[in-house]
Amino acid sequence: MVQKQVSVIVIGAGNRGSIYSKYAKICPDKMKVVGVAEAREARLNRMVAEYDIPQEHAFKSWKDLAAAEKFADAVIISTLDPTHCEIALAMADKKYNILLEKPMAVTLEDCIKIHEAAERNGIIFAVCHVLRYTPHYTELKKIIDSGALGEIYNVQHVEDIGNTHFSHSFVRGNWALEQDSSFSLMTKCIHDVDLINWFMSGAKCTKISSFGHLSHFKKENKPAAAKSATRCMDCDYERSCPYSAKKIYLEPAEQGETGWPIEVITNVVDIENVTKALEEGPYGRCAYECDNDVCDNQVVNFEFEGGKTATLTMIAFTKNLCVRKTRIYGSLGELVSDGDNEITVFDFLSKKTTVIHPNDMEEYKMYYNLYGHGGGDFGIISHFVDSIIHNDPSINRSGSLDALKSHVYTFAAEQSRLTETIVSPSKLMNI
Ligand SMILES: NC(=O)c1ccc[n+]([C@@H]2O[C@H](COP(=O)([O-])OP(=O)(O)OC[C@H]3O[C@@H](n4cnc5c(N)ncnc54)[C@H](O)[C@@H]3O)[C@@H](O)[C@H]2O)c1
Structure with missing residues (x-):
């Protein structure tokens, strides 16, 4: 008997979406990535190239995918948490089988709605409690x-x-x-x-x-020696701080590391981009000066x-x-x-x-x-x-x-x- 190959669409081709997609390379007889919906152009293009996805099945937003005819067995929903509910409901009603990243949703009401939609549509549904x-x-x-x-x-x-x-x-x-x-x-x-x-x-x-x-x-625990610095790149205390962004991202990048968490802060990991991300982006902020x-x-x-x-x-x-x-x-x-x-x-x-x-x-x-x-x-x-x-x-x-x-x-x-x-x-x- 010829085994079925499951066709999947990845919605949100960031860190998690990229990991699950790789299963198609490890077990190509079982899974094929046939579509992608991803808001960031570089990531969208990378997926298209990596999995040979036809242009008509590459979407800039999950809403465009929702508007298209169903063309795969399943979707992997790996966008950020607050978007899970809307996407899961739309995809369940289109009868896609769903692998949904955790948390299911950010309110209990939405979690219940997702469960009901999965039941109502009789789909295969799993939450990524890995x-x-x-x-x-x-x-x-x-x-x-x-x-x-x-x-x-x-x-x-x-x-x-x-x-x-x-x-x-x-x-x-x-x-x-x-x-x-x-x-x-x-x-x-x-x-x-x-x-x-x-x-x-x-x-x-x-x-x-x-x-x-x-x-x-929080701010009251900021070491006094860090003075008014709001970014590690400008901080006198940085060498003594375990949470220094230079130590977490830039120095490993200088040693040739490219993986998590460095890959999260820039699309292309090289010294220039990592430095720019620390000078301008959220990951270069003092850990005591964030709005967390x-x-x-x-x-x-x-x-x-x-x-x-x-x-x-x-x-x-x-x-x-x-x-x-x-x-x-x-x-x-x-x-x-x-x-x-x-x-x-x-x-x-x-x-x-x-x-x-x-x-x-x-x-x-x-x-x-x-x-x-x-x-x-x-x-x-x-x-x-x-x-x-x-x-x-x-x-x-x-x-x-x-x-x-x-x-x-x-x-x-x-x-x-x-x-x-x-x-x-x-x-x-x-x-
Ligand atoms: N199971 C686990 O252990 C585990 C671990 C880490 C993260 N997560 C969860 O996985 C999810 C994704 O996390 P991540 O680290 O991959 O985040 P990420 O930011 O790397 O990826 C999310 C992607 O979704 C894309 N996106 C945003 N809006 C979109 C839209 N409208 N249409 C299409 N794409 C859109 C973003 O551009 C981004 O590339 C989150 O819900 C997170 O909580 C789960």
């Missing part, structure tokens, strides 16, 4: 589902964001201002809330409380039915970059995850410790052909494509209903933080 697809968490979840830990009573989960990652994305970058995207628990840790939801295997969260602040990246307002540290407490609990800590001030650490406590065993390549399980009955290294397993070899999220980027796009090939939504692990549940918990946590009250997610939505 961690559900990494070798690490795939194996971890298998252990939970095997019953080896017994009944899960508590999960402790920490996300180390990374000090300069935070300054790049959440102080100077796209996710610095809540009004431009959403609060940081949503834009950064929706993945982590989603993991906790997934680990709890269907148990309903009954209560949530949360505390969090923007503690550090999202939390740099936050904790969330969850109570689940059956007297189960979980805690989540989101913290900017870490050496690790986007590394999660998790401890899961069950009635029959305890699991420790380094979020990367080691899962340790202690069995209470046999008193035996078992250690596994998921990234070394043969079955996941392919996953590292696509850079990103510990193999999760490869995992999600390959599962999405397979679910279309086999017309089987159950191949997806992050369908709209489960994703919606994680979003409800995240909105409830933020409501708790803002109102200083304990919030029942069911008050937001009975899910």
Whole structure:
């Protein structure tokens, strides 16, 4: 039998859209990029050239694509957060299968609308909760589902964001201002809330409380020696500052680096363009002189039915970059995850410790052909494509209903933080 090749259109060919597109090069028998909608000309042209996309299928805006006849099996929506809802609704109603970047949308009402549109149109739909697809968490979840830990009573989960990652994305970058995207628990840790939801295997969260602040990246914490400088290029203190934009972008570029985060600040990475971006663009601003307002540290407490609990800590001030650490406590065993390549399980009955290294397993070899999220980027796009090939939504692990549940918990946590009250997610939505 000849296998179906899934045709996709990428909407928003920035960082995320480009990564998912590469799957077409790794598995050309399974996926082909046949169209693109991208507002920036250089990116649009790059996609057209890279994937040999006909000019009539290259659009400057997703609205032009929405106005055209349907010409592919699926769309990948990887524009910025506030645009997700409008695009997802339009594409769902055109019966495109959809891979939607997280967060689903920036209001709960919009998340619900997207879920309803996916159901109404009977499409294959997945939210990019990429961690559900990494070798690490795939194996971890298998252990939970095997019953080896017994009944899960508590999960402790920490996300180390990374000090300069935070300054790049959440102080100077796209996710610095809540009004431009959403609060940081949503834009950064929706993945982590989603993991906790997934680990709890269907148990309903009954209560949530949360505390969090923007503690550090604000004007009153600007080192005195930085004086009135508003850009690192003009700052006397720059050599002593870990958040120096010269250290984060220019010096690595001088060493020949071209990847993230340097590629984000300019279309063409060379010394001249990076220098100009630091002199004139948002990424050259002093990290204490930005208009950022999202939390740099936050904790969330969850109570689940059956007297189960979980805690989540989101913290900017870490050496690790986007590394999660998790401890899961069950009635029959305890699991420790380094979020990367080691899962340790202690069995209470046999008193035996078992250690596994998921990234070394043969079955996941392919996953590292696509850079990103510990193999999760490869995992999600390959599962999405397979679910279309086999017309089987159950191949997806992050369908709209489960994703919606994680979003409800995240909105409830933020409501708790803002109102200083304990919030029942069911008050937001009975899910
Ligand atoms: N799953 C994850 O772990 C993960 C990680 C990072 C980012 N994200 C999410 O992915 C999404 C994209 O993030 P990114 O880092 O790729 O951003 P990006 O800025 O690199 O890419 C977004 C692209 O959308 C384009 N665009 C904007 N308006 C458009 C329009 N009207 N029509 C067509 N294109 C348009 C922009 O020009 C840009 O190229 C965001 O929602 C973000 O929150 C998810």
